[in-house]
Amino acid sequence: MTQPSPENPPPTHPFDGISQDASIQELTEVFKEFNTFATSMEETYRKFADKVEALESQIKEKDEQLERKSRLEALGEMAAGIAHEIKNPLGGLLMHAGMLERDIAKDSQEHRFITRILTAAKHIDDIIKNMLSFTREEAPRMVSTDLADILAQVRMDAAHVAEEKNVALDFSFESTPIYADKAQLRQMILNIVINGIQAAGKGGKVELALRSEAASAEIEIHDTGEGIPQDALSKIFNPFFTLKEKGTGLGLAIVHRIVTAHKGTIKASNHDNGGAVFSITLPLESR
Numbered sequence: 001m002t003q004p005s006p007e008n009p010p011p012t013h014p015f016d017g018i019s020q021d022a023s024i025q026e027l028t029e030v031f032k033e034f035n036t037f038a039t040s041m042e043e044t045y046r047k048f049a050d051k052v053e054a055l056e057s058q059i060k061e062k063d064e065q066l067e068r069k070s071r072l073e074a075l076g077e078m079a080a081g082i083a084h085e086i087k088n089p090l091g092g093l094l095m096h097a098g099m100l101e102r103d104i105a106k107d108s109q110e111h112r113f114i115t116r117i118l119t120a121a122k123h124i125d126d127i128i129k130n131m132l133s134f135t136r137e138e139a140p141r142m143v144s145t146d147l148a149d150i151l152a153q154v155r156m157d158a159a160h161v162a163e164e165k166n167v168a169l170d171f172s173f174e175s176t177p178i179y180a181d182k183a184q185l186r187q188m189i190l191n192i193v194i195n196g197i198q199a200a201g202k203g204g205k206v207e208l209a210l211r212s213e214a215a216s217a218e219i220e221i222h223d224t225g226e227g228i229p230q231d232a233l234s235k236i237f238n239p240f241f242t243l244k245e246k247g248t249g250l251g252l253a254i255v256h257r258i259v260t261a262h263k264g265t266i267k268a269s270n271h272d273n274g275g276a277v278f279s280i281t282l283p284l285e286s287r
């Protein structure tokens, strides 16, 4: 409280001092309230800013999905037409080249030529098959099944390729009931495992682990290859993106489509100890 002085005479009214005290107290209260209000405003603003940021990233993701979808649709129509036209003459070419290969003496120059023709024609056949499977855009036929059965199938499907390339397959899974399209899931996981085998190379390994939560299953596939180049990470799911001499670049585009049709998610990254990691999350029940 201010001391009385000539400039500051003592209060004339006995309650003057009390009312000054009271107004300082009131002011302090108001300041306190203001501070609390300011803090809560700051918090609201921070929450608001976070929400805006999350929405912005959602919009960006949706934009990318939309762009991918329209690109795939345009590509799909064109590819389906071309693939269909090529399929039949190519079948004839493969059949006759196969007959010639059997008839021509094995160590002749002609045999080497026909083998090369056959290899190239088979490569075109693979591209056509992948394109047709990619563009068929079949809605998944959802049934109650077990992920363990699908993974056991994939291990069998991949076994001969792995053996040929001297790559070990290390799959770990338990019975996990799921509602899904069996053939599509099998193709989807096989495509990733085959990529893993190709990347791991001689003496390498492809590990697959299945974990399940209450409502979803996570499949993680890790290989001991060189990993995915940083600048390719955002492109690997695009149709026709390939860094392989004989790749069609459709394997992971098919994978992406199947995962999306099952309302799942897929993420590709590189492991700290090297090699690529693909993490797929699938809902166990349809939503």
Ligand SMILES: Nc1ncnc2c1ncn2[C@@H]1O[C@H](COP(=O)(O)OP(=O)(O)OP(=O)(O)O)[C@@H](O)[C@H]1O
Pocket (backbone or CB within 6 Å): 130, 191, 195, 196, 199, 223, 225, 226, 227, 228, 229, 232, 236, 241, 242, 243, 244, 246, 247, 248, 249, 250, 251, 252, 253, 275, 276
């Ligand atoms: N496990 C992996 N390790 C390193 N790179 C990978 C791996 N999986 C995919 N990639 C990269 O992603 C590209 C696209 O893969 P995708 O399966 O779509 O096509 P592809 O394997 O090249 O051809 P296709 O599968 O049609 O025969 C590959 O060419 C490769 O560069």
Ligand SMILES: [Mg+2]
Pocket (backbone or CB within 6 Å): 191, 194, 195, 247, 251, 252
């Ligand atoms: Mg592939």
